[in-house]
Amino acid sequence: xxxxERPALRSLRAADAAATRVYGxxxxxxxxxxxxxxxxxxxLIVTGLYLLIFYRVGAPWQSVQRLQADPFLGRWIxxxxxxxxxxxxxxxVLHAWRLFAQARAWGPRALAWTSGVVLLSMLFVxxxxxxxxxxxxxxxQLAVSGARMFDALPVLSEPVRRVFAGDQPVPSAFxxxxxxxxxxxxxxxxxxxxxxxxxLARPTLLPPRALVYGVFGALAALSVLLPSPLAPEASLLTxxxxxxxxxxxxxxxxxxxxxxxxxxxxxxxxxxxxALFIPRFTRRPRTGEYAPSVVDERHCTGCNQCPQDxxxxxxxxxxxxxxxxxxxxxxxxxxxxxxxxxxxxxGSCAPMGVGPMLRTGRDQVARLRAVVSLPGVRELRPIAIxxxxxxxxxxxxxxxxxxxxxxxxxxxxxxTSVVELSLRAGAPGVMIYTCAPRDCRGREGPRWxxxxxxxxxxxxxxxxxxxxxxxxxxxxxxxxxxxxxxxxQFTARIAAHxxxxxxxxxxxxxxxxxxxxxxxxxx
Amino acid sequence: MSGxxxxxxxxxxxxxxxxxxxxxxxxxxxxxxxxxxxxxRLSWSAxxxxxxxxxxxxxxxxxxxxxHMRLRWExxxxxxxxxxxxxxxxxxxxxxxxxxxxxxxxxPMHLFREFxxxxxxxxxxxxxxxIDAEARPDxxxxxxxxAGTAAADRETREGQERRVRRAxxxxxxxxxxxTLRVAAQRVLLVSYSDVDRRLVLR
Numbered sequence: 001x002x003x004x005e006r007p008a009l010r011s012l013r014a015a016d017a018a019a020t021r022v023y024g025x026x027x028x029x030x031x032x033x034x035x036x037x038x039x040x041x042x043x044l045i046v047t048g049l050y051l052l053i054f055y056r057v058g059a060p061w062q063s064v065q066r067l068q069a070d071p072f073l074g075r076w077i078x079x080x081x082x083x084x085x086x087x088x089x090x091x092x093v094l095h096a097w098r099l100f101a102q103a104r105a106w107g108p109r110a111l112a113w114t115s116g117v118v119l120l121s122m123l124f125v126x127x128x129x130x131x132x133x134x135x136x137x138x139x140x141q142l143a144v145s146g147a148r149m150f151d152a153l154p155v156l157s158e159p160v161r162r163v164f165a166g167d168q169p170v171p172s173a174f175x176x177x178x179x180x181x182x183x184x185x186x187x188x189x190x191x192x193x194x195x196x197x198x199x200l201a202r203p204t205l206l207p208p209r210a211l212v213y214g215v216f217g218a219l220a221a222l223s224v225l226l227p228s229p230l231a232p233e234a235s236l237l238t239x240x241x242x243x244x245x246x247x248x249x250x251x252x253x254x255x256x257x258x259x260x261x262x263x264x265x266x267x268x269x270x271x272x273x274x275a276l277f278i279p280r281f282t283r284r285p286r287t288g289e290y291a292p293s294v295v296d297e298r299h300c301t302g303c304n305q306c307p308q309d310x311x312x313x314x315x316x317x318x319x320x321x322x323x324x325x326x327x328x329x330x331x332x333x334x335x336x337x338x339x340x341x342x343x344x345x346x347g348s349c350a351p352m353g354v355g356p357m358l359r360t361g362r363d364q365v366a367r368l369r370a371v372v373s374l375p376g377v378r379e380l381r382p383i384a385i386x387x388x389x390x391x392x393x394x395x396x397x398x399x400x401x402x403x404x405x406x407x408x409x410x411x412x413x414x415x416t417s418v419v420e421l422s423l424r425a426g427a428p429g430v431m432i433y434t435c436a437p438r439d440c441r442g443r444e445g446p447r448w449x450x451x452x453x454x455x456x457x458x459x460x461x462x463x464x465x466x467x468x469x470x471x472x473x474x475x476x477x478x479x480x481x482x483x484x485x486x487x488x489q490f491t492a493r494i495a496a497h498x499x500x501x502x503x504x505x506x507x508x509x510x511x512x513x514x515x516x517x518x519x520x521x522x523x
Numbered sequence: 524m525s526g527x528x529x530x531x532x533x534x535x536x537x538x539x540x541x542x543x544x545x546x547x548x549x550x551x552x553x554x555x556x557x558x559x560x561x562x563x564r565l566s567w568s569a570x571x572x573x574x575x576x577x578x579x580x581x582x583x584x585x586x587x588x589x590x591h592m593r594l595r596w597e598x599x600x601x602x603x604x605x606x607x608x609x610x611x612x613x614x615x616x617x618x619x620x621x622x623x624x625x626x627x628x629x630x631p632m633h634l635f636r637e638f639x640x641x642x643x644x645x646x647x648x649x650x651x652x653x654i655d656a657e658a659r660p661d662x663x664x665x666x667x668x669x670a671g672t673a674a675a676d677r678e679t680r681e682g683q684e685r686r687v688r689r690a691x692x693x694x695x696x697x698x699x700x701x702t703l704r705v706a707a708q709r710v711l712l713v714s715y716s717d718v719d720r721r722l723v724l725r
Contacts, residue, residue, distance in 0.1 A: 022534045086549045141555055151635075157624030158568060159635040165566035167714045167725070214538075222542045228550065237710045237725075239562050245553035257555060 001281035008101035013393075016439075017478030025436040025476035027211050032438050033095035035207040036215060038193065040088040043216060045186060047081040052183070057175040060135040061233040068230045079223035085127055086248040087219060092120050096275075102389075102441060103282060107290070108199060108312060108338050110279035115196040117275045119189050126185035127249040129178040138243045138250070140164070140234030145256050149268075152261030166236035199338060200443070201313045207438075289409065291357045292339035293346070295332040299353025302328025305458040309348035309412075311443040314338035342442030343413030347452065350459035352415065361415035361459070364408075368418055372425040380404060380427040382491055385418075387411050387445065390435035390475040394483045401487050403431070411435075411472075412445030416452050416461040423469055429494035431487060433475035446474070468497045561640040561705045563616070563647070565609070567715035567722075568633045571623045572692040574655045575600025585674070595678045596685075602628050604654040605693065609638065612646050620654065632693070642707040649713065649722065650698035690720075697722045 012030075019028045029036060054074065056063040067074035096116065099105050105113040128146065132139045147160040163170060197203040206212060231244050245253060256264045284290045295306075297320065307315040317330040332354055334345075339356075346355025352362040372380075384403035386395060387410055395405050404427070408414050411434045419430050432453075434446035451457035453470060461470065471493075473486035577598040585593050602623045609616040616638045624630030697715070699722050705711065716723045 022530065022537050024530075082549060083545060086545050090545070141553075157630050158633040161635045162566050162568065162633065165564060165635065165714070166710060166712050167566060218538050218542055222546060226546055228546075237712060239556045239560060239708045239710060241556045241558045241560075241708065242552045242554055244550050247548045247551050247553075250553065253553060253555065 001278065002103075005101060005103055005282065008097065012098060012101040013477050016476070020436075020476050020478030025439075025474055025479055025482075027208065027214070028436065028438075028476070029207075029211060029215070030094060030098065031436055032207040032211060033091045033098060035204055035438075036211065037088055037091040037095060038205050039207060039212050039215065040084050040091060041186065041190060041193075043084045043219075044081060044088065045190070047077050047084065048183070048186070050077050051081060052179075055133065055179065057172045057179055060133055060175050064134050064136075065230060065233075075227045076220070076223040079227040080219055082228045082246070083219050083222055085123075085130070086246065087215070088123065089120075089127070089248040092116075092123065096120070100278065100282070103284075104441060106279040106283040107286070108314070108340050110283075111199055112196055113279050114276055115192060117272070119192050119196060121272065122185050122189045122192065124249060126182055126189070127246075129182040129185070131246065131249060133175060133178045133182060134230070135170075135175070135234050136231035137234055137240045138231050138245050140236065141240070141243045141245070141253065142250060145253055149256060149261050149264055152265060164236050170236075199312055201311050202444070204438075286336065286341075289356075290341050292336035292341055293334045293343070293354055293356045295334055296353040296360075297331050299349075299351045300328065300331045301351055301353075302330040302332075303350070303458065304330075305348045305350075306332050306345040306354050309344050309444070309448055310339075311342070311344065312338050312340055314340075315345060315354070340442075342410050342445070344410065344442050344445060344448060347412050347415050347448060348458060349415075352417070352459075355413070359409060359413055361417060364415050364418045365421060368421050368425070372421075380422075380425060382429045382431065382494060383422050383427045384431045384433060384487065385411070385414060386433040386475060387435045387440075389441055390433060391477045391480075391483065393477065394433075394475050394480055397480060397484060398433075398487060401484060402491070403487060410440065410442035410445040411449045412440070412442045412447075414449065416459055419453075419461055419470055420465050423465060429469040429471070429490060431490045432470075432472045433483065433486075434472060436474055436476045439476075446472075466497075469494055556708075557639070559642060559707050561642050561707060562710045563609070563611070563638040563640050563713070564710050565607075565634055565636045565649075565713045567713075568631050569715045569717070570688075570692045571602040571605065571628075571632045572653060572695070573600055573688065574603050582674075593677070595674070595681055601655070603693075604628075605632065606652045606654050607634070607650075608652075609636075609647075609649045611638075611640060611648075613648075621651070640705050640711070642705050642709075644702065645705050646702045647711075647724075648698075648700050650696060651693065651722070652698075653693070653695045691717070694720050699724055 016028065016030055019030045023029065025031070050073075051067065054063055054067050064078070067078055069075075096113075099109070099113065128142055132143045132146075144161065144164050147164060150156075151159045151161055163174060197205075207215075229244075252264075252268070255267065259267070286292060293314070295315075302317065302320070304317055307313070307317060314335050315332050316335070318333045320327060320329060320331040332345075334354070341356045343356050343359045346352070346360045346364075349355065349361060352360055352365070355361065355363070381402055381404040384398050384405050386398070386405060386407055388407040389410075395407075399405050411432055414432065419432070422430050432449060434440070434449060437446040440446055448457065450472065452459060453461045453472065454467070461467075471486070471490045473483065473490075475483045575598040577596045580588075580595055580597055585595065605621045606618065607621050608618045617636065621632055621634060622628045623632045693715070697720070699713065701724065703711070703724075712725050714723050714725075715721070
């Protein structure tokens with residue numbers, strides 16, 4: 001399964017690049033499939049409430065026909081409801097593809113993945129009931145195929161298909177049941193979003209307003225210009241060789257009709273099981289880059305900043321076990337089952353006492369010291385600190401522009417002391433390239449970086465640092481021009497800037513914090 | 524034209540193509556059956572006949588039973604199985620043994636079968652024949668007990684219940700033997716009429 005992640009990531013980056021070229025990274029819909037799906041669910045609930053007013057369980061097709069005959073509102077709201085449900089499936093599938101490709105389906109994120117799979121199944125069933133409710137030929141076909149599948153289960157002795165034999169009208173109770181499920185399942189899915197997002201400290205529920213207007217407007221325009229027609233009423237005593245089907249919800253129909261029901265069940269359950277167990281198949285050992293953060297209690301001041309910055313609520317403050325007068329009463333503790341190793345806590349900790357192994361602030365500073373202690377470091381070029389996931393294809397062109405490229409797992413992991421020390425070590429300037437904020441694997445890396453650089457959020461870039469020599473920009477696949485333009489502007493700016501004073505490199509670490517020796521055993 | 528405008532045009536075009544694909548996927552004609560075919564559908568729910576041996580209890584035996592178990596006729600048996608045979612133009616489509624529903628086969632006999640038929644004039648022969656005929660069906664009779672007593676009333680009620688059960692159950696044989704014109708894309712439905720106790724073709 002993990003072997004599929006690489007081609008999936010390649011295809012995702014290609015699609016991302018194409019979408020960014022057209023819409024820009026701010027409105028790239030592929031970065032926001034989850035929030036677009038949530039917005040579409042809201043649209044479906046609103047349009048569904050309108051349709052519910054006119055639906056009659058005693059005369060399902062006739063009531064929909066009356067709606068369809070209304071040229072002003074009914075027809076296009078029905079079409080909007082239908083097309084929005086299709087778009088919802090597309091958005092959810094793209095969302096799952098993105099998370100799978102970016103290896104974001106395992107470990108602490110497994111709950112979100114498995115609940116997402118269940119939510120998608122609920123949407124499929126809800127869509128199935130919605131089409132059956134219309135009771136046109138497609139709805140009847142879905143009902144009969146579903147009944148055929150259901151009859152394969154040893155549940156009822158009387159075949160459900162007898163309801164659709166045609167010797168008597170389909171009872172209203174059947175349509176009422178469908179109506180109930182069609183209303184209850186999306187509401188359940190909306191409630192299920194709570195579980196889906198429960199691991200997140202600050203979930204983003206909606207895409208930017210411009211994207212909402214764009215998606216809703218496009219679907220509304222489609223509904224008005226090319227509304228969905230209503231198929232003829234279901235007739236259980238005729239064989240329809242073709243039905244106008246919605247492939248987003250009925251892609252399984254040809255297989256279900258062609259295969260024996262038990263085999264169709266095996267296929268459906270195998271697919272569901274496979275999707276459900278992807279976290280199991282794609283998990284990694286929690287070492288190296290996947291090691292969870294740890295708190296070095298000797299350095300923890302109990303400031304409560306890392307729990308605030310952690311997007312996964314993986315850090316809590318607990319009473320210190322062996323508190324002395326000089327130490328804080330509380331100390332941070334990381335729950336490794338919730339920590340996704342994004343390293344944002346490392347960037348939030350002024351005394352550099354927390355973070356994943358080898359990515360704490362101290363580790364970053366130590367690496368920088370190792371570099372600047374080499375001969376000739378005073379001739380450093382402008383530094384580009386890049387998110388390693390943002391756009392790997394942009395790194396070579398950036399180097400070609402004269403940048404000293406350094407990678408971080410997430411810009412939120414970057415400790416601001418590294419920026420200051422880089423400048424003090426002689427770098428003419430430090431440019432930090434983030435991923436597109438809505439595509440951050442650490443969720444809030446660009447946001448916290450900005451706050452730490454410019455708004456004095458702990459661990460802030462010290463006021464003594466000349467902000468003219470520091471800049472941030474987004475590096476998004478498909479926007480190489482944007483990456484290079486930002487670099488050119490930055491280098492032009494720092495070239496024109498006269499530095500206030502020549503920094504010294506006497507004790508760069510001591511300028512930022514009290515030196516505390518690293519002891520691996522104590523961590 | 525500036526690059527910004529080109530981007531807007533490209534964005535509109537991409538959105539239009541995406542919407543077109545969305546609509547096409549939403550309204551795809553899906554092949555679910557053959558053009559030149561019809562369907563023979565058998566669908567019914569009927570109670571199988573109970574094959575049982577009954578014995579009339581004497582007054583002494585009856586008196587030994589608890590009050591709530593005093594039935595004059597004590598019966599043991601099972602529900603009958605039926606043989607379903609369907610053939611079209613002499614070609615057998617199915618021959619199958621049909622039992623009542625439930626683990627003990629004591630529930631109504633539910634059936635739903637479909638067979639593809641070629642359109643045209645077809646001779647349909649179909650029968651549902653009771654298999655278990657060796658035992659005497661419902662061997663209890665309306666025996667005489669002194670009229671006017673509580674025991675007689677109870678026995679009368681038992682007799683009525685047996686008659687209702689018999690009337691509700693499938694006869695020993697129900698059959699259809701007919702020639703008909705089958706149109707393409709039509710469903711010929713064979714069901715069972717509880718009232719007339721026969722198979723109905725429509």
